[in-house]
Amino acid sequence: MSEQRRTELGNLGEFGLIDKLTGAFVNRNAGTVKGIGDDAAVLYRDAEHYTLISTDLLIEGVHFNLMYMPFKHLGYKSVVVNLSDIVAMNGTPEQITVSLAVSNRFPVEALEELYDGIRLACEHYGVDLIGGDTTSSGSGLLISVTAIGVVKKDKVVYRSGAKPNDLIVVTGDLGGAYAGLQVLEREKEVFRANPDIQPDLDGFDYIIGRQLKPEARKDVIDFLAELDVLPTSMIDVSDGLASEVLHLCKASGTGAMIYNAKLPIDTNTSTTAIDFNLDPVTCALNGGEDYELLFTVDQQDFDKIKGNPHMTVIGYMTTPEQGKYLVDSNDSLIELKAQGWNHFS
Numbered sequence: 001m002s003e004q005r006r007t008e009l010g011n012l013g014e015f016g017l018i019d020k021l022t023g024a025f026v027n028r029n030a031g032t033v034k035g036i037g038d039d040a041a042v043l044y045r046d047a048e049h050y051t052l053i054s055t056d057l058l059i060e061g062v063h064f065n066l067m068y069m070p071f072k073h074l075g076y077k078s079v080v081v082n083l084s085d086i087v088a089m090n091g092t093p094e095q096i097t098v099s100l101a102v103s104n105r106f107p108v109e110a111l112e113e114l115y116d117g118i119r120l121a122c123e124h125y126g127v128d129l130i131g132g133d134t135t136s137s138g139s140g141l142l143i144s145v146t147a148i149g150v151v152k153k154d155k156v157v158y159r160s161g162a163k164p165n166d167l168i169v170v171t172g173d174l175g176g177a178y179a180g181l182q183v184l185e186r187e188k189e190v191f192r193a194n195p196d197i198q199p200d201l202d203g204f205d206y207i208i209g210r211q212l213k214p215e216a217r218k219d220v221i222d223f224l225a226e227l228d229v230l231p232t233s234m235i236d237v238s239d240g241l242a243s244e245v246l247h248l249c250k251a252s253g254t255g256a257m258i259y260n261a262k263l264p265i266d267t268n269t270s271t272t273a274i275d276f277n278l279d280p281v282t283c284a285l286n287g288g289e290d291y292e293l294l295f296t297v298d299q300q301d302f303d304k305i306k307g308n309p310h311m312t313v314i315g316y317m318t319t320p321e322q323g324k325y326l327v328d329s330n331d332s333l334i335e336l337k338a339q340g341w342n343h344f345s
């Protein structure tokens with residue numbers, strides 16, 4: 001590694017880095033149905049099923065702040081963010097492993113609370129904790145969770161199956177987790193300046209809940225099965241809608257057109273965003289951590305999902321030549337850009 005060839009991580013971004021590091025790998029085993037590049041890897045299980053595997057690493061100070069994240073919530077959320085990736089393949093999560101690196105800064109009681117949250121998530125989603133690893137860390141807390149799930153072979157949904165004219169659908173509402181984070185960050189600063197002042201979180205329950213206690217939308221997977229709708233592509237919204245739409249377009253080889261006016265944004269999110277001088281649409285597009293599902297369906301399925309309170313049609317897929325755009329409230333076309341979390345900038 002000579003001085004001349006030094007490339008800054010920030011120039012590549014997270015996804016550019018993953019592509020650069022993993023591009024030269026080939027899969028050698030017939031059991032590897034889909035390796036890198038989707039929400040979970042897909043492995044052969046038996047004649048009718050695939051096994052799904054996904055892993056995430058959460059670092060104190062990067063992904064969570066213990067000043068406002070209670071240990072129990074942290075445990076719950078660490079599991080949920082992984083289950084969300086299994087669900088995004090249209091799968092059912094079944095097992096998790098949990099690995100920890102802890103410093104002696106933390107008492108045993110704190111880690112017991114963390115595991116109370118992990119246990120609550122296991123109960124809620126019917127998942128078994130089957131192993132992990134525990135080690136020491138210099139200062140902070142690191143949590144790595146791997147989730148394992150199952151899906152019927154003919155029901156697996158990749159990021160890559162969307163076609164032009166498919167409808168783009170998102171579940172729940174967007175931007176709330178980011179708005180909640182703004183409130184928590186503000187109260188943290190107030191507390192830092194004067195530890196005697198109690199945090200003022202009144203009226204922010206919904207958005208703070210979106211930040212501290214997200215859920216994986218397993219319920220949506222069940223609704224879709226009941227409605228007999230199989231999405232053509234799907235991803236979970238962990239980095240913000242814009243980034244996820246671009247992932248679906250890249251994997252599927254399509255363009256996309258989404259409409260500002262159609263984005264589902266809760267009034268708690270928009271009023272808070274405006275208080276913080278943020279555009280609510282920007283929170284939805286770039287905020288991240290909502291853990292909703294973004295998927296595409298064939299136009300023929302529109303009648304089955306129309307009017308469903310859990311799902312909003314926000315646009316449609318186009319041909320790649322038509323580009324990837326947001327139609328704003330003045331009917332202007334704005335190119336979709338991923339400004340989601342870029343951990344390296």
Ligand code: ADP
Pocket residue numbers: 018022035036037038039040041055056085238
């Ligand atoms: P998600 O946001 O759904 O968790 P990521 O964006 O983290 O997905 O990852 C995209 C793809 O790249 C996944 O298939 C993931 O397994 C893979 N990946 C991420 N980091 C690495 C790495 N360091 N080495 C190998 N594969 C990786």
Ligand code: MG
Pocket residue numbers: 039084085088235236237238
């Ligand atoms: Mg994902």
